[in-house]
Amino acid sequence: MKNISDLTLKEMKKYLSKIGDKEGAREIKEIIKKDPDKADLKVSETMDSQFNQVWKIKEHTYGFFDAENEKDGKIPLVNALTMDADLSLKGERINIRIGNIYVERYPGIFGGDHEILFEFKAKHSPEGSSEDESIQYTQKYTLRNKGGTGKSGLSVMKGLRVPHNGIDFYLNTIYLNNKNEEKFLKFLDSGIFNSGLELIASVNPVLKQVSGYASGITQYLTDEKKSKIIQEIGLGFDFAGNSEVASLKNGTYVAIQAPRHKMNWSDWYYDKDSSLLKPYDDSLERMPYNHITFVISKYEEDEQ
Numbered sequence: 001m002k003n004i005s006d007l008t009l010k011e012m013k014k015y016l017s018k019i020g021d022k023e024g025a026r027e028i029k030e031i032i033k034k035d036p037d038k039a040d041l042k043v044s045e046t047m048d049s050q051f052n053q054v055w056k057i058k059e060h061t062y063g064f065f066d067a068e069n070e071k072d073g074k075i076p077l078v079n080a081l082t083m084d085a086d087l088s089l090k091g092e093r094i095n096i097r098i099g100n101i102y103v104e105r106y107p108g109i110f111g112g113d114h115e116i117l118f119e120f121k122a123k124h125s126p127e128g129s130s131e132d133e134s135i136q137y138t139q140k141y142t143l144r145n146k147g148g149t150g151k152s153g154l155s156v157m158k159g160l161r162v163p164h165n166g167i168d169f170y171l172n173t174i175y176l177n178n179k180n181e182e183k184f185l186k187f188l189d190s191g192i193f194n195s196g197l198e199l200i201a202s203v204n205p206v207l208k209q210v211s212g213y214a215s216g217i218t219q220y221l222t223d224e225k226k227s228k229i230i231q232e233i234g235l236g237f238d239f240a241g242n243s244e245v246a247s248l249k250n251g252t253y254v255a256i257q258a259p260r261h262k263m264n265w266s267d268w269y270y271d272k273d274s275s276l277l278k279p280y281d282d283s284l285e286r287m288p289y290n291h292i293t294f295v296i297s298k299y300e301e302d303e304q
Contacts, residue, residue, distance in 0.1 A: 001174065004107065004228040005044035005058040012043045015228065019175070020109045027051055054104050054257060054289050055230055061263045062235055065252040065270050065293075075270040077254070077277070085239040085247035090164050091125070092298060093199075096157045099252055099293035100275060101141065101148040106230055106290070107175065114143045114175065116230070117217070120156050121170040124199055125163040132163050137197040138217055140176075155196025159299045166238030166248060171255070171292070173231040231257055231290060250297055257290040 007015060009028050016025040031050050032039045038046070043056045062080040069076050098118070106114045120137045137156060141149045160167075233255045237248035246253070252270075254277070256263065268287065271278050277287035 001172075001227065001229055003058060003232050004175070004230050005042065005056050007043055007228070008040050009043060009046065010039040016107060019107060020112070021107050023110065024053065024107060053107075055106055057257050057259060057289075058232065059257075059259050060231070060233055060255050061258055061260045062246055063254045063256065063263075063265055063268075064249075065254070067251060070272075073272040075272065077265045077268045077270065079265050080235075080246040080253055081244055083247050083249070085237075086249035087239055089162050089248055089250075089298070090239060091162060093159045093161050094250075095155065095196075095295075095297045095299050096120075096122070096160060096169070097196075097295045097297070098139075098152075098154050098156055099295050100152055101143065101292050102277075102287065102290065103143045103145055103148060104288055104290050105145050106143065110145055112144075114145075116141050116143050117174040117176055117227070119170075119172040119174060121168075122157060122160060123163055123168050125161040127161065135160070135197065135199065153295075156294070157199060158196050159199040161199070162248065166236060166240075166245075169235050169237065171231070171233040171294075172229045173233075173292075174227050175230050176227055231255075231292070233292070248296065252293050252295050254291055254293045256287065 004012075004015075009032055013025050013028040013032070016022075016028065028043075028051065031046070043051065044058050046056065063077040064080040064083060066076045066078045103114070106116070108114050118139045118141060120139075122135050123132045124135045125132050135157065139154065139156070141151060143149050235253075235255070236245045238245050239248065267279050267281070268277055269280060270276075276285070277291065278284070
């Protein structure tokens with residue numbers, strides 16, 4: 001499935017027109033009109049002065065809520081790639097939840113709803129097996145620009161057993177622009193796709209079937225070639241303290257659709273009163289990029 005940032009301007013103009021984003025399609029039309037050679041340029045390569053949409057950014061940067069240094073309800077953000085890991089989580093079971101979702105801007109009608117499929121993948125180390133296995137799960141969210149969703153804190157994976165070499169965690173947000181797809185995916189509003197994927201086989205005997213559904217849904221969307229990935233998040237967690245690899249520990253991570261060179265973590269904090277990411281200098285009301293938080297916590301047996 002193609003990432004929306006990899007579309008050429010010519011392809012993007014057609015796609016935006018199709019999903020009702022007349023403003024974006026008009027902007028791109030003007031760019032091509034002024035310079036026809038730019039028609040085959042990737043949208044992610046266009047200068048912000050020509051086409052300034054945050055969803056065209058392919059890169060993500062990853063932070064962590066430094067709750068230990070909270071002061072006056074302000075939790076500092078730190079680089080998730082440069083902190084120490086919690087070695088006690090090796091081989092243990094963890095939970096992964098989606099925290100807050102904020103959409104500064106997604107393609108589509110500005111004031112309309114966006115039907116977005118969240119596709120999750122992770123490595124899992126099953127009890128009694130020497131082989132790690134890939135787990136896949138999906139949830140559907142209805143999002144709006146300059147806001148988020150009514151859902152918050154939903155469980156994604158419960159009881160995921162951490163391989164000793166760490167976890168590769170992936171999250172794609174996929175724009176659903178076809179009414180037939182929406183009808184096909186209505187069953188994702190059922191409890192089994194909102195309560196999280198239980199990875200204890202004795203608790204969830206249909207584990208493989210549910211993961212198989214998720215894989216089949218994504219394959220269908222890929223074959224149809226109608227939907228596009230907006231945010232492509234891939235984060236490796238390990239315990240070795242390697243740079244460019246996130247360290248695994250309990251707490252809240254944030255994935256921000258923004259270039260790394262524009263993010264100075266010491267400038268930002270999480271405000272507990274408003275549940276917003278804010279700059280210390282108060283120059284903005286909140287973080288002006290699409291971002292998603294997810295929470296890692298240790299699995300407890302009584303959570304079954």
